[in-house]
Amino acid sequence: MWALATAVVGSRPLLVTGGDDRTVRVWDMADHRQVGSDLVFPTEVTAVTMASDGRLVVGFGGDIAVLAPHPRA
Template identity: 50%
Template sequence: MATAVLEGRPTAFSAARTVRAWDLAADQPAGGDLVFPHPITALAAAPRGRLGVCFGTDIAVLSRHEPPSPPRSTDGPGSAPAAPSSGGAPW
């Protein structure tokens, strides 16, 4: 298990063959599961929202995936871009 603060939200991560993130403030899952090909032997939160995962004889460093910003509106002068979505997944 590892813990981190993502976007100001306390988050816990657990693992077996699957990494699961849990939003501790909302008491609900924080995105989908990440499945690995071998059992996970270590899990560590790292700076800048990264997560280190040791599985089999490999190590993966995961970073948060930010969805691309939507295109700017062309409805007229001074149009602002739409607010980006969080995408619902932590990585």
């Protein structure tokens, strides 16, 4: 694991991890469970952060991706 961040989104405390396996995972710290599926990137993940509105920012290789949560129906 090379990257780690915490955030509170809504009222949920979350942990975001990323690393040399090119995978980002989001964890619900209250439930001790992964939220959603693994997110796989083309190169190693070197930085992660999460905004309070749920947007996930991931640094990988020389790129940055900003991902928005999928709206619930």
